[in-house]
Amino acid sequence: MTEAAEAYATQLSSVRRLSPATVRAYAADLRDLAAVAGDVEVTEVDLELLRDWLWRATERGDARTTIARRTASVRGFFAWALEAGLVETDPTVRLVAPKRGRALPHVATAGTLDDVLAAASARAADGDVIALRDAAVLELLYAAALRVAELCGADLDDLDRGRHTIRVVGKGSKERIVPYGAAAAHALDSYLTRARPALAARGAGSPALFLGARGGRLGTRAAYDIVSRALAPAVGADTIGPHALRHSAATHLLDGGADLRTVQELLGHASLGTTQIYTHVSSEKLTAAYRLAHPRA
Helix, strand or coil: CHHHHHHHHHHHHHCCCCCHHHHHHHHHHHHHHHHHHCCCCHHHCCHHHHHHHHHHHHHHCCCHHHHHHHHHHHHHHHHHHHHCCCCCCCCCCCCCCCCCCCCCCCCCCHHHHHHHHHHHHHHHCCCCHHHHHHHHHHHHHHHHCCCHHHHHHCEHHHEECCCCEEEEECHHHCEEEEECCHHHHHHHHHHHHHCHHHHHCCCCCCCECCECCCCCECCHHHHHHHHHHHHHHHHCCCCCCCHHHHHHHHHHHHHCCCCHHHHHHHHCCCCHHHHCCHHHHCCHHHHHHHHHHCCCC
């Protein structure tokens, strides 16, 4: 199982060109299966063993989305193994995945984000290089509704300061060009002129747009911490990640009158159905209209 799982992970990365995060998740699922099964031959894995593996995850308290992903991992693996001639039958044919519970994304109000971003700007006013960088990170994540991996993967050359756009590489290695507004442009200009040269001098000349304290490319974990420190206290949460800014940007765009297709393009969603979740959380307009118009409001 271990050898076959490694070969499958290589196929996912080099042939199907899935994102590194997706490959890591699928590989981790298969390593866990191998640990439970005792690293048996691939042909010895049957439906009952797979059901037991998923049951263990349920008993451990794994979320339904995690168990559904595990099911998808082994289905993809055994479909590949069947095609490669490693097995004669696919044991996942009758493996049932739990229905995904679609939780509504965590969204901060526009007023809350105004306060958070104003506070970040105030901290950067004294010229501290880390504060300047953090303010630019927060502004760009919200302005362009970026995934954290897209932000951290962007290089300096991807930024078009004249047109206020940034080129990012999203899921499936798909490129898109995303606009950002005046507030983000101001924060980026301050960071690029007053902070990035100082951070770059600490490292070995990374091409990354955002640099860490030692001059290397800013990591996703560090970006998560930047957002959590700034946003979590404002929304009353213990921790909250960069995706909350992406969710909030999408919702506020819909509240402001943007159409769903435009928001889909901005977010880089392959399916409009993925974007439609924001219609459920974009309720400020609906609530206001209801209160104004309904006689029993």
